[in-house]
Amino acid sequence: MASFILAVAASGFLAWIVWLSARNTRRQRQGADTLRHANESLEAQVDASAADLRDSNARLRSIIDCAVDGIVVLDAHGGIEAFNPAAVRLFGYEVHEVVGRNVNMLMPSLYNEEHDTSLARDLVTGVRKIVGPGREVTGLRRDGTTFPLHLSVGKMTVGGEQRFTGILHDLSARVRIEKQLREQTSLAKLGEMAAVIAHEVKNPLAGVRGAIQIIGTRLPKDGKDARIVTEIVARIDTLNELMKDLLLFARPPQPKLALVDVGTLVMATANLLRGDPAFEQVEVRVGGGPARALGDAELLKIVFVNLLVNAGHAMKGRGTIHVSVASIAEMCQIAFTDEGPGIPADVLEKIFTPFFTTKVRGSGLGLPTVRRLIEAHQGTISVACPSAGGTVVTVQLPGERLAVAL
Ligand SMILES: Nc1ncnc2c1ncn2[C@@H]1O[C@H](COP(=O)(O)OP(=O)(O)OP(=O)(O)O)[C@@H](O)[C@H]1O
Ligand SMILES: [Mg+2]
Numbered sequence: 001m002a003s004f005i006l007a008v009a010a011s012g013f014l015a016w017i018v019w020l021s022a023r024n025t026r027r028q029r030q031g032a033d034t035l036r037h038a039n040e041s042l043e044a045q046v047d048a049s050a051a052d053l054r055d056s057n058a059r060l061r062s063i064i065d066c067a068v069d070g071i072v073v074l075d076a077h078g079g080i081e082a083f084n085p086a087a088v089r090l091f092g093y094e095v096h097e098v099v100g101r102n103v104n105m106l107m108p109s110l111y112n113e114e115h116d117t118s119l120a121r122d123l124v125t126g127v128r129k130i131v132g133p134g135r136e137v138t139g140l141r142r143d144g145t146t147f148p149l150h151l152s153v154g155k156m157t158v159g160g161e162q163r164f165t166g167i168l169h170d171l172s173a174r175v176r177i178e179k180q181l182r183e184q185t186s187l188a189k190l191g192e193m194a195a196v197i198a199h200e201v202k203n204p205l206a207g208v209r210g211a212i213q214i215i216g217t218r219l220p221k222d223g224k225d226a227r228i229v230t231e232i233v234a235r236i237d238t239l240n241e242l243m244k245d246l247l248l249f250a251r252p253p254q255p256k257l258a259l260v261d262v263g264t265l266v267m268a269t270a271n272l273l274r275g276d277p278a279f280e281q282v283e284v285r286v287g288g289g290p291a292r293a294l295g296d297a298e299l300l301k302i303v304f305v306n307l308l309v310n311a312g313h314a315m316k317g318r319g320t321i322h323v324s325v326a327s328i329a330e331m332c333q334i335a336f337t338d339e340g341p342g343i344p345a346d347v348l349e350k351i352f353t354p355f356f357t358t359k360v361r362g363s364g365l366g367l368p369t370v371r372r373l374i375e376a377h378q379g380t381i382s383v384a385c386p387s388a389g390g391t392v393v394t395v396q397l398p399g400e401r402l403a404v405a406l
Contacts, residue, residue, distance in 0.1 A: 070168035092142035194250035255296035293332035314340025342385035
């Protein structure tokens with residue numbers, strides 16, 4: 001009997017153990033299921049967040065890449081960490097050439113050596129000066145040229161470290177327009193002044209010239225007084241020429257446009273200069289294909305005379321002036337190359353300034369008038385001095401293809 005009771009108790013205990021282990025297994029499975037669900041939902045959340053982050057990164061990158069303004073990210077010491085495509089276009093550097101280097105490489109030495117407006121210094125020590133609405137600074141391109149730009153800087157802290165984002169807006173176009181406006185305003189004033197001079201001075205001068213000539217006829221020929229009178233008349237003529245030049249510069253006439261064979265016109269102009277003793281040993285060679293420009297032959301003659309005379313003077317009246325004519329796209333290009341000494345950089349930047357001259361008898365109105373006349377034709381003029389020597393003046397005028405617009 002006792003062994004029977006023991007057997008029943010043992011089997012009961014066994015059954016309880018089996019039940020207990022089944023319950024545990026069930027609970028464990030339920031726990032694992034709950035854990036798996038939680039894990040899956042967490043993974044989904046992480047995936048969604050990662051996708052959001054990727055989207056937001058892509059959006060941010062596309063904004064930075066497509067921005068019209070240059071964007072430069074700097075570390076706390078002014079080291080460049082990021083440089084967007086607009087900054088590449090602005091400065092001419094590739095990204096790998098600037099990343100890791102100091103931002104001062106983007107500014108002229110005036111800024112980064114002596115001047116206390118050093119950007120890196122402003123950023124690191126005097127942040128308040130530059131963070132905010134920004135200010136105008138000068139940028140330095142890879143090719144060494146400088147340009148005006150507006151710089152605004154924002155400060156941020158990433159991982160406990162300061163970073164600066166500089167937004168760089170190119171001001172070249174605005175500065176150019178402002179300069180043109182200033183020039184136009186002063187030219188308008190000069191025009192008014194020239195008109196007054198023409199009226200108030202030219203006519204009395206013509207009267208004085210006539211009177212002096214009459215007195216001259218009454219003096220014994222070849223006498224000392226007759227020579228003085230001839231000298232006075234010559235000086236009055238020079239004054240009249242200056243007045244004419246001033247008027248032409250201040251109020252250039254509206255060009256009467258027609259198709260002009262440029263090579264032929266340059267040759268005809270050079271022939272006019274043959275009589276000038278200063279041109280006796282100067283040869284003018286015209287090369288290139290036949291090209292026609294849309295221009296006013298009389299005004300273009302004035303342009304060509306000025307350029308040829310300048311070249312002749314530079315060569316001290318001896319040598320060859322090569323003139324090459326070509327049609328380039330819609331323009332007609334005429335390049336005057338002389339064998340002179342070239343133009344020093346400090347002179348070159350002033351040659352289009354009215355009354356600037358390096359000659360004893362120059363008026364300094366030649367090139368400014370040439371530019372005014374070419375611009376009246378919607379053309380351009382540029383002057384370059386190749387390292388091999390000499391000066392190349394390149395004129396571009398609207399070409400034959402634009403004649404349909406006539
Ligand atoms: N081809 C050239 N080679 C060297 N220097 C030049 C050349 N053309 C112009 N220059 C420089 O530019 C200056 C200005 O030229 P611009 O023709 O305006 O006046 P100018 O020749 O001095 O006087 P003018 O009014 O009589 O022409 C000259 O004095 C000269 O120094
Ligand atoms: Mg001249």
